[in-house]
Amino acid sequence: MSERQARVWAGVDSGKGHHWAAVVDETGATLWSKKIExxxxxxxTAMDEILDLADEVSWAVDISGTASALLLALLAAHGQRAVYLPGRTVNRMSGAYRGEAKTDARDAYVIAETARQRRDFAVIDVPAQLAADLALLTAHRSDLVADRVRLVNRLRDxxxxxxxxxxxxxxYSRHNG
Structure with a gap:
């Protein structure tokens, strides 16, 4: 791994099922790029990996709605702020970079690069209550999944x-082992 940077920019191409994040340094070189469920x-896990890259991470996303709600709430819960880059801006900025194919990885890179070069995007404000509510809901969902597994196992027994x-x-051991 390369040495720790003072500051990096993380661009996230948000989606319903997964996100793609790319991290660039102050020269625009890609330090990290991965698909995140x-x-x-x-x-x-991805946030920890990205935060380990630098002393300061500037986050940018292309969607500030429901598709990125969990991501934004987790960023807020960990003291991270994100800026919103409108899809139109990302689309126009994509033309300035090599390559024709539109991919999630390329869009994430363009978002990170645009955030690095411009400082005029609106910061997304995630209320603390929203972050707390999402944490409560995800914990409740985990409990429900665990209850279902226990129920199925008891029924089978x-x-x-x-x-x-x-x-x-x-x-099952013969067929799945």
Whole structure:
């Protein structure tokens, strides 16, 4: 890994199912570029990797709506601020860079580069209450998933105690091992 930078710019091409983030240094060189699932754990892992690159990270996103709500709430919860680059600006700036193909990775790079070069974009204000509400909802969702797994396991245990033949017929270890 290269040495720690003083400041980097992280551009995020937001989407419903996943985001793509690219990080550039003060010369515009790409330091980091990856697809990130729109999931709390994946976003936090990526955020940690990006924050380890520099003393200061300037974040920029192309969507400030529901597709990026979890990302923005997690950034706010960790003391990070993001600016909003309108899609129209990203589209126009894309023409200034080599390559014809429109990809998530290229868009994320363009967002990071544009944020590096311009300082006139609006900061996205995520209210602390929204961040707290999202944290509560994701914790509740995790609890529901864990409850469902326990329920299925208990049901399977009861059924095999009463009627073990299907368990032998569907020996999961033989088929999945």
């Amino acid at each position: 729109n999931d709390e754990t994946a976003i936090l 009861v059924l095999t105690g009463i009627f073990p033949a299907p368990e032998r017929a569907f020996d």
